[in-house]
Amino acid sequence: MTPRPPVRFSRAPVQLECETCGASLRVEADQRTAVCPYCASPSVVERPPSQDRPSPHFVVGFTTTRESAQGAVKAWLGKRSFFVQSSVKTATIDAIRGVYTPAYLYSAMAQTRYAAQIGEDYQQTETYTTTDDKGNSVTRTRVVTRTEHRHLEGQHATYVMDVLVVASRAVPNAELEAIEPFDLRTMRRYTPAVLSGWIAEEPTMTQAECYGLARREALEKIGRDLSGFMPGDSHHGLTHETHLDRETLELLYVPLWVLALRHDPQKPPFRVLINGQTGAIHGKAPLSWIKIALAVVLVIALIAAPFVLAALRDRGRDPAERRGAARPPAPAAAPAPTERVLPGGSRPAPTGGAR
Numbered sequence: 001m002t003p004r005p006p007v008r009f010s011r012a013p014v015q016l017e018c019e020t021c022g023a024s025l026r027v028e029a030d031q032r033t034a035v036c037p038y039c040a041s042p043s044v045v046e047r048p049p050s051q052d053r054p055s056p057h058f059v060v061g062f063t064t065t066r067e068s069a070q071g072a073v074k075a076w077l078g079k080r081s082f083f084v085q086s087s088v089k090t091a092t093i094d095a096i097r098g099v100y101t102p103a104y105l106y107s108a109m110a111q112t113r114y115a116a117q118i119g120e121d122y123q124q125t126e127t128y129t130t131t132d133d134k135g136n137s138v139t140r141t142r143v144v145t146r147t148e149h150r151h152l153e154g155q156h157a158t159y160v161m162d163v164l165v166v167a168s169r170a171v172p173n174a175e176l177e178a179i180e181p182f183d184l185r186t187m188r189r190y191t192p193a194v195l196s197g198w199i200a201e202e203p204t205m206t207q208a209e210c211y212g213l214a215r216r217e218a219l220e221k222i223g224r225d226l227s228g229f230m231p232g233d234s235h236h237g238l239t240h241e242t243h244l245d246r247e248t249l250e251l252l253y254v255p256l257w258v259l260a261l262r263h264d265p266q267k268p269p270f271r272v273l274i275n276g277q278t279g280a281i282h283g284k285a286p287l288s289w290i291k292i293a294l295a296v297v298l299v300i301a302l303i304a305a306p307f308v309l310a311a312l313r314d315r316g317r318d319p320a321e322r323r324g325a326a327r328p329p330a331p332a333a334a335p336a337p338t339e340r341v342l343p344g345g346s347r348p349a350p351t352g353g354a355r
Helices: 066-078 173-178 207-229 289-315 319-323
Strands: 014-018 024-027 044-046 097-131 137-166 199-201 234-261 270-275 281-283
Touching: 066 234, 066 270, 066 281, 097 207, 137 173, 137 207, 137 234, 173 270, 207 234
Parallel strands: 097 199
Antiparallel strands: 014 024, 014 044, 024 199, 097 137, 097 234, 234 270, 270 281
């Protein structure tokens, strides 16, 4: 009998989709299940990758270690206010995971037509009449600054580059912006070996959605640049219309340390993101409404305490005194009888009685 060749399992990465938040996770072939780094959910299902997802071009590698990320999260949690839920402050930071998150790098040529009112300051000496300390009318001079406005319009051409937008539905673009920038000078060409041993997610946003995010950021950047480009001492009424051309959108992976905590089964998980290069951290710790309610009750009690004590003291006083009424005066004593003295110092004989 001819021996069968040994069975070889495919070492290609496997796509798993989180049942809770829908994140598409890129994991190694021997990992059939995984804990989602975005929502800490253990329930994931296998899903084959879509054919229309582009291949990644670049990877920005991790430069911060797990230990440094854990220390940053611990220090960050320690600085949260008293009203943060206690379960968050005592959370186990060992659950932090390194994730390569998909993002798109956008670049384009921008042709802009703009118009604005430019203000040019100049100084002028003027004469004015005033009254001195003695009440006399005097004439004096002073230097004043005036502004002359003129209309300006023109064209501005620039190359927009390094606009980074997230390509994952599990991470809002605002959260990625909160921990930017990434040092894109260190990015390298994508190879599967770079992601080996890490969790990596496939893009879950369409290119059309990411184009919209990137164009919006590019136009905001052009508006800021134009504001600084305006001549003169001041300007107002700046309007501009931009045409973007030669657009490119390249997929890359950026490094994130992610800590996801489920503090309440009925509520979304609490998540902390750390830039895998710079260590910048972002998160919104959930508040404890019980602590807030107790604090409100305590403040109300402190405010009401003086009034309650005054009412208790007033309650123990005499009712007439509480009403402010005066007590009736005591009856005056009868005056003592006085004796009449005759001339010579003799006293009159008592009247009445036997003679």
